[in-house]
Amino acid sequence: MSAERVRIRLEPLSVEIAAARGALLISSLADHGFEFPCGGTGTCGGCGVRVLSGSLPVTDADREVFGADELAQGWRLACQARAETALVLECGQWRMDVLADSAGLPLAGMQVGAGRRGLGIAIDLGTTTIAAQTIDLGSGQVLGVETALNPQAGFGADVMSRIRAALHGADLTGVIRAALGQMVARLAQGRADEMVAVILVGNTVMHHLFSGCSVEPLSHAPFASPYLDAESFSPAALGWALPASCTVRFVQCLGGFVGSDILAGIVATGMTRGEDLVALVDLGTNGEIAIGNRNGVVCASTAAGPAFEAGTIRMGMRAATGAVSHVALDNGALKATVIGDAEPRGICGSGLVDAVAAGLSSGAIRASGRIAGGSKKLPVAEPVVLYQSDVRELQLAKGAIAAGFRLLLRRLRASAGDLKSIYLAGAFGNYVQIESAVRIGLMEAPQALIHAAGNTALRGAKLLLWAGDDPALPPIEHISLAAEPGFEDEFANCMAFPEAAGEPSMFASGLASGAHAG
Amino acid sequence: MAQIQELYDAILHGNAKQAHAVTQAAIEAGAEPLPLISESMMPAMEAVGRLFEEEEYFVPELLLAGRAMKSAMELLRPLMTASGQKLSTRVVIGTVKGDLHDIGKNIVASMLEGSGFEVIDLGADVSPENFVAAVEERKPQVVCMSALLTVTMPAMKTTIEALKNAGLRTQVKVLIGGAPVTSQYAKEIGADGYSENASGAVSAVKNLLAVA
The missing domain is CATH 3.10.20.30 (Beta-grasp domain)
Structure with a gap:
């Protein structure tokens, strides 16, 4: 044919x-x-x-x-x-805007130690994007920034497809070491001899693939790897153009799917410095949550799927030109903002959350997630529409996050009311409207407590780099949600939307009574 | 009999307490288990499946309906065992080794149970050996396997091979499902069928057994 x-x-x-x-x-x-x-x-x-x-x-x-x-x-x-x-x-x-972090050091409230001499590089190695910065270790000033897409994207978009490719013999280690070597060379240009240390943070799969550890333990339950420790390298071993005296270290992972990016985020939020209970939530395909204070931290990962990146949304796209990025309710009608002021072509994650929040408020979407009126479509901005299945995908994603959050709070014998602040990490957390996130029940806490925190992984990596030694942290306990009793009930409870802003979901009582009877 | 309609409604609306109470009352009034199953439970679960297909119902509603159905089944099962009544078809179901995702599998299990099949749920992270042992001991007509991760999908193939090696493959129909699974993959690994969702799994099992 x-x-x-x-x-x-x-x-x-x-x-x-x-x-x-x-x-x-x-x-x-x-x-x-x-x-x-x-x-x-x-x-x-x-x-x-x-x-x-x-x-x-x-x-x-x-x-x-x-x-x-x-x-x-x-x-x-x-x-x-x-x-x-x-x-x-x-x-x-x-090209997407990769979220870096403009904060110099020391951050407000930090003890200023004796300044070190020389330069260092902090790298946030993400599954999708990479952000790296050069720091003057004496002044704490940020001297240079490099961002890029992770070239491992050629082997698949998510960590599972990377694991699969690596298990089939593809060299993902060489690819990422070479790409980072080029970024490091650009950051160090002209001042390579002053480089003292490079520090990397990333999720557990990124850690294993960079370090050359087998990802086989991460490919099946119980997802427990023996290779979670920090890994150190000489620049020569990586083929990087840095002096032999410069140390390169990938920070240790916290668990099978909670990496040093979250450890760095915990450091960046200052969670472990006081008595106040603080939460950090990274809203990605693999959602990560950490909650704690100076006495200890509990953390977990929860499989949210790609809806926050609009991955499984029929007219979904990344946050690029033509994407509906925000939606507001204007006299009962949806009013969309499009990136680049262009003709709308699709909808990105923040637009999706807004559109559903607006639909809930206008009555176009019911608390069960059903689009009212039988058309199974919600027009957002011609030609962009939300389909019933898109709302369902968002319910799965936000249900996974909210359920994980509830279970961690329960583990701490705390409630949302005990939290002092909740920091949203990462690109989606930075762009999502917090009011909408609360309206759809993605975040179950008063809006005033929730703050977009930007790239906390990179900021934490800079703090670790600047401190020289790992700070003394309280015990950080990794919890496997799948093994936690009641996860299925909580997940199902959290899939419905709040009836009205701030109210508990309609299924909260339903499944609880079902569980008692069964 | 009023309870037939009441049990149907209780399951359709996912009210487990109500389903339990109505079934108890029906038993006390002398109702037989099999008519309750075929006249209340099966039509209710069929309606639930249809509402899911029509995108009216979603995962929470399926779970609630499944629980309501189970709370009634728990009362009926001992009566059936005591009187020697049997359901016609037995299905063994589980999430494969290395995979802990069992919500989808649980929904399929309750849809099958609500369609009048006897369901033996082996849980999650089930090794090929355990599937083989369950087929040997329980002699089901159908084995259903679920996997939610691309990296755990190969365990479906391993399990089918284990059934072959144990000489049991020809005695059972094998149905697979889970987000990354395709009909193409089902063919590749020698499964008999595949379903994209829970209500599809019921028709797939019926088709495999040609009892539709």
Whole structure:
């Protein structure tokens, strides 16, 4: 019927397309909102893509537009390229803002110790994005920032697909060490001899893959790994252009799916310095929650799935140009804000939470999650609509987070009323409207307690770097939610939406009585 | 009999207390277990499945209805055992080794039970050996396996191979399900069927047994 097809994935939006083998990319990419500013003549450089997986030969036009460095990194002009193999491409024009952290050191309320001499680099190695900063260890000043997409994206978007690729023999360790080596070299440029220390934080899978530890223990229950300790390296062993005296250390993990990014977040929030009970929540595909004070911290991971990144939403997209990022209720109608003031093309995670919150308030969505009126669709901003299944996906995601939160509080014999503050970490936590998060029951606490905290992993990594030694922390206990009694009940309870802002969900009593009878 | 309708309503609305009380009253009034199952429970769970298909019901409603159904079943089961009455088809179900996700599996189990099958639930993280032992001892007609992670899916294949090696594969139909599972994967590993969701699992089992 037609020519053989090859699969192409476009990052960072994770758009999957199929193209005829050997055909120009321009035809298939243009259909997916990718723009060719000069009309595909190979002159403007606006359609740059970076090859994360597969290969595209370098063309003459590529040599005109890109430097040798960029060509080596895999940058090509999409308008000149033909798909001969399956490809994963990073689309330059869809580049996401990677959340770094502008805070210098010391932070307010911190004891200022004796300043150290030299420079250091703090790296937050995320599954999707990487953020790294150079710090003057004497003054605490941030001297440079580098951000990038994690090049392991070529092996899949989430940690499970990375584990799977690694178990099938793919070299994810070499890929990430090389990419970070380039970032480190750029950050250290001209002052490499002053580099004293590099510190890395990340989730447990990122830790294992960077360190070259087997991820096999993380591929099945009970998800307990013997390799959770901090790992130290010499720059030479990593192939990094830093002096031999510079130490490179990946901070220890807290548990199978709670990594040093959360440990760093605990440090960044100052949770363990006082009596007040403080919570840290990282809202991602793998949601992580830590709650505690100076006497101790409990933490857990909970599988929220990709809804907060709009991954399983029918018209979902990452927070890029054309995404509905916010929705408000205006005289009973939904009013949408679109990123880049462009024509709406889809909806991102923060827009989804807003749209559902607005739908609940207007009565267009019922507390059970059902879209009222039988159409099974909620128009958001022509042509963007929410489907019934999208609301369901959000219910699963927010149910997992809220249930995890309830179980950790129960473990501490505390209630939401005992919390002094709740910090939302990460990109989604930074952009989501807190009022909407409370309205849909994602966060079950008074709005005034909840604060977007930005990239707490990077900030904590800087604090660890600056302190030189690991700070004395109280015991941090990792709890496996799946093994916790009552998880299923809580998860189901938390899937329904609050009837009205601040009220408990309608199923709270229902499942509790069901459990007693059964 | 008023209780037939009352039990149907209690299950449909996920009211376990009510389902328990109505069943108790029906038993005291001399009702037989099998008619209660076929006239109240099965139509109620069928309606629940239909509402789920129509996106009216979601996971919490399925769990609630399942619990209500179970609270009635718990009263009926001892009566059936005592009088030697049996359900026609036995199903063994479990989440495969290495995987702890059991909410989806639990929903499938209660939908099957509510459709008149005898369900033996082995729980989560079930090794191939335990599946084999359950097939040997309980002699089910159907084995249902669930996996929620791409990295635990291969355990379905291992379990099917273990059934083959034990000489039991031809005695049972094998049905698989779970978010990452596809019909393509079911074919690849030699399963007899696959379902995308809980109500689909009921029709899949019926189709496999050709009792639809």
